[in-house]
Each structure stands twice: as structure tokens, then as C-alpha cells.
Amino acid sequence: MKQALQLLVLIFSLTVFGQNGNTDTAQVVIPGRYNSVEAQAKPYVIMISADGFRYDYAKKYHAENLLKYSNEGTQAKAMLPSYPSITFPNHWSLITGLYPAHHGLIDNYFYDYKRKEPYAKSNKKNAEDGTWYGGLPLWGLAEKQGMLSASVMWVGSASDAGGARPTYYYPYHEKFSPEEKVNKVIDWLRLPMDRRPHFISLYFPEADANGHHFGPDSKETEEAVHKIDQAVGQLVQKVKELGLKNVNFVFVSDHGMIKADNENPLEIPQLLLDKNRFDIYNSQTLLRVYVKNPDEVKKVYKELKANKTGGYKIYLDKKFPGSLHFSTKDDRYSRIGQILLFPEAPRIFLEKGEKSTAGKHGYSPKTVPEMKATFYAWGSAFKRNITINEFENVNVYPLVAHILGLKINGPVDGKLKVLKETLK
Incomplete structure (x- = not known):
């Protein structure tokens, strides 16, 4: 039985959760929630993840908008994924400030011998069951402190991990284009102040999918980078047109990508x-x-x-x-x-x-440079025109919490002091 389940981890495509012909694209709204008076006066953070967006992709493929925003704001030479440098573990590390072995999501597929159950990223039931996930995600931290949050398909955002889902979210599917996702974010930011989310997480899978299928040096991956860059440009422009104050953008990725040696595979002993x-x-x-x-x-x-x-x-x-x-x-x-x-x-x-597949990730980012991820940040809270050294991705959590004025009540691996120099 386990052999069949193990094959799930080898599915590399845009599909993150299992899909069917009747995909529900409707937004989920948790009723009865409102921003506190204090939360209404807090800044906004839009946290964008581009899956598999290697640390050098923006320069390698001249992502015009991302280069502009990162040069005007704060950028890291690279961001180090947590080990293993795999999608689900690292998205959960970014959103909880914990290393994978500490939050429990140690792979896209694993078996829990205490529960006597398998976890697979492609299993919707697993993915939306918060008992698999340790830590308190940023949206849960916000909701528990009277601040509304929203998510467009970030890993785990459809689960009740930490005890509080985002007020607004979309379970994962592949029906929305990047531009449609941008419009969902803008719709939320147009809501009245008492119902407007101040923390929004947004996910783009295109660079990872094309990096896997065609390799990191392919024309298809370059096109995916430009598609994401265009969407980010549209998002920033549309947010600007809303006239909101104290808006911040944090652009990250979960890992990089390397061309796999498929000609000389290793045999399992x-x-x-x-x-x-x-x-x-x-x-x-x-x-x-x-x-x-x-x-x-x-x-x-x-x-x-x-x-x-x-x-x-x-x-x-x-x-x-x-x-x-x-x-x-x-x-x-x-x-x-x-x-x-x-x-x-x-x-x-x-x-x-x-x-x-042509491209792979999962290796140690400390010995394989191609595994390194991206970190760019700009907006009212961030210093302009600075470049910082490499840092571990668990440190993004306390940074975002600090900008939003949220108190971290539990232990996390990330430290605010690592990224405090990026703030005004």
C-alpha cells in the first residue's frame, strides 16, 4: 500500500491538490468577523509567493517590475529555504516561522506512525486538515488579535491549523489566471474598513511548474517569470489607484530549481x-x-x-x-x-x-546555490535602496508580524533582529 502512496510525491505539475471535473472556485467567507478599531489603523501587508522562483530569476530573465520594486525597496542577495527545499514544508515555514521538523510538515508526502496515516499534498482531505500542521500561521495570528486576513491559495490556508482560518480564502484550484488572482486581492482591499483584510497571502505556481517540466533555463520558465512579473506589476498599480496608506509588499519564493541529472540516476540500495x-x-x-x-x-x-x-x-x-x-x-x-x-x-x-522531470529541488540550500529563494520587500515600512545578505526564511514571520503590530505569543524559530535592518 505504501509503495502506491509514495508515488504521490513524484507528481510534479501545477496540481497541488487533487482536482476533479467539478472544481469549486467559490470564495469562502467566515461570517461574523470584523476588524477591531485598533486593527483598522494598522498597516497592510500583501505577501506574495512565487513557487520555485529561484533567487536569480528576476535578473536572469529581466523581470522588469520586480527589479524596479526591489531596487527601490529592500532586496536580499538570496533567501535560504528550510530543509528540505520542497514546496509544502517551506510555504509552511514562511507562514509560521518554524523549521519543517518543528512544524511537522517535513515533506510533500510522509507517513505518521503515531497517527498511522499518510499525508500527501495531493490529498485535499489531508491538505485541509489542520491537525497535520504545527505552529500558528500569520493569518491565524492576525485573526486572534482582531485583524482580518485573506488568502489566495497559500499552502494550508484552507485548513484550520492554529485554530483560525483566514476570514476570506479560496481552496486550491487551477482555474484562476494570475490576473484574476490579482483582482481578488483588489476586491478585498475595496471592502469597508471594518471588513477589509490587512494581511493577504497570494500564491503563484507557474515558475515551479515550468521549471520542473522544462528546466530552469528553458523558454517556458522565462515566460512564467514574465507572467508573474506582469501580475505583480498590475497588483502594485491597482493598489496604488485605491489610495490606501501604509501598504507593504513582501515577495518571496519557497525554493529554487536545478537541472536534474536524469542520465545518471542513483539506484536505491x-x-x-x-x-x-x-x-x-x-x-x-x-x-x-x-x-x-x-x-x-x-x-x-x-x-x-x-x-x-x-x-x-x-x-x-x-x-x-x-x-x-x-x-x-x-x-x-x-x-x-x-x-x-x-x-x-x-x-x-x-x-x-x-x-x-527536467528540473528538481529539495537539496540543501547551503551547499547547492540553485536551491536559494527570493526575497524582495517594498512599501511604507521598508527602507529604500538597500540590499541585505542571505538569511533563513523562518525570519520572514516575525518581520511581517512586527509590521502588522501583532504580538507573537508562542515559540518560533525566526528572529526579528535578523531583518530589522530592512525597516524604516
Whole structure:
């Protein structure tokens, strides 16, 4: 059964949740919510994620609007994704300020041995069940402090994670164009002050989809970058026309992209194919191994090391590089596994009969530059014309909370001091 479920993680397309012919595109509105008087006077933050928008894409493909706004505001040389550099874990890290092993969303697919259930990003029931997600997302932080929020298809925004959905949101589907998503945001900002959201999260998948299918250097990926750039330009112009004060834009991505070495795939060690002894979870850029008999872990590890071929490294979960926050001591939900096989980019683990895609992500951003993500910010709260050094993406959370005047009541991994220099 698990082998079939594992195939879900290899689905690389625009589809983030399972779709059907009767996709519901209607907005969901939580009734009875209003901004407090204090919240009505607070700034606005529009947080935009462009999935797979590598740190150098704007310059590489001359994204005119993004280059203009980032040069006029604040930009980072790059932003470091949390490990693994995969979509769902990093979107949830951006929105909660927690590393994946701390919030529990450690992969796009995983198995929880305590719940005895699998999680798959393509399963709508999973994706909208907040019990899978740790941490308090920014929209929940806002709602609990009397400030309305809204989301256009950010990961987890249709769930009740943290106890509060956004007041306005759209469950994930592929029916809206980037321009239509922009118009949804503008419609919210036209609402009366007591019903107008001050925190809005917005998601664009195009760069990731084309990066996977055609590679990061393809014409299709370039076109996707321009499509997103155009949408951001339209959004900024339309917000300007509304005449609102204290509006801020934070443009981020979850990870980068690298051209995969599909000509020389890595074979999964024969030992691990024994389903009676192991469960394996292969995202192609990371192979996680669950040893069913805990007493065998060290023995298996030594055997794998003794018979290892080139192209990857092997770690016990206890010995995984601490800087990646993905070892045993970080695994708060016990979802990672005891042995990790770590491919050397751009190599991938490919199971027999599987196919790969042209572009990949998931590797460590600290050793693979192509995994690095984007951070640009501009608006009333941000300094102008500054460039900052690389930083980890968990630090975006306290930055946005501070701009909105929200108090962080629980522990997070991000620190405001990391990005405080970006603020006026």
C-alpha cells in the first residue's frame, strides 16, 4: 500500500491538490468577523509567493517590475529555504516561522506512525486538515488579535491549523489566471474598513511548474517569470489607484530549481527494497528510511555505508547536519525516519520504472546555490535602496508580524533582529 502512496510525491505539475471535473472556485467567507478599531489603523501587508522562483530569476530573465520594486525597496542577495527545499514544508515555514521538523510538515508526502496515516499534498482531505500542521500561521495570528486576513491559495490556508482560518480564502484550484488572482486581492482591499483584510497571502505556481517540466533555463520558465512579473506589476498599480496608506509588499519564493541529472540516476540500495524490514520514502532528492525493527538501525546503517557507491551520502537521523534542523532532536513529530540518503546535486534517486522531470529541488540550500529563494520587500515600512545578505526564511514571520503590530505569543524559530535592518 505504501509503495502506491509514495508515488504521490513524484507528481510534479501545477496540481497541488487533487482536482476533479467539478472544481469549486467559490470564495469562502467566515461570517461574523470584523476588524477591531485598533486593527483598522494598522498597516497592510500583501505577501506574495512565487513557487520555485529561484533567487536569480528576476535578473536572469529581466523581470522588469520586480527589479524596479526591489531596487527601490529592500532586496536580499538570496533567501535560504528550510530543509528540505520542497514546496509544502517551506510555504509552511514562511507562514509560521518554524523549521519543517518543528512544524511537522517535513515533506510533500510522509507517513505518521503515531497517527498511522499518510499525508500527501495531493490529498485535499489531508491538505485541509489542520491537525497535520504545527505552529500558528500569520493569518491565524492576525485573526486572534482582531485583524482580518485573506488568502489566495497559500499552502494550508484552507485548513484550520492554529485554530483560525483566514476570514476570506479560496481552496486550491487551477482555474484562476494570475490576473484574476490579482483582482481578488483588489476586491478585498475595496471592502469597508471594518471588513477589509490587512494581511493577504497570494500564491503563484507557474515558475515551479515550468521549471520542473522544462528546466530552469528553458523558454517556458522565462515566460512564467514574465507572467508573474506582469501580475505583480498590475497588483502594485491597482493598489496604488485605491489610495490606501501604509501598504507593504513582501515577495518571496519557497525554493529554487536545478537541472536534474536524469542520465545518471542513483539506484536505491537493494537492501532497502525489503518491505518486511523497511519503509522508504523517496522524493528523489532525499531518501528517508524507516527501519521497522529499531534494534536493526545501526546494523543497517553500517551495511549501507560498507556497500555505498558514489553520488550520495548516508546519515543516521541523529547525525544529520545540525545546521539543517532535520535531525532527531528537531523531529518533534517523529516523521523523518532513522536513516537518510542524501544525493549530491544534481543526482537523484530513481526507482525502477519511474520517470523524472527536467528540473528538481529539495537539496540543501547551503551547499547547492540553485536551491536559494527570493526575497524582495517594498512599501511604507521598508527602507529604500538597500540590499541585505542571505538569511533563513523562518525570519520572514516575525518581520511581517512586527509590521502588522501583532504580538507573537508562542515559540518560533525566526528572529526579528535578523531583518530589522530592512525597516524604516
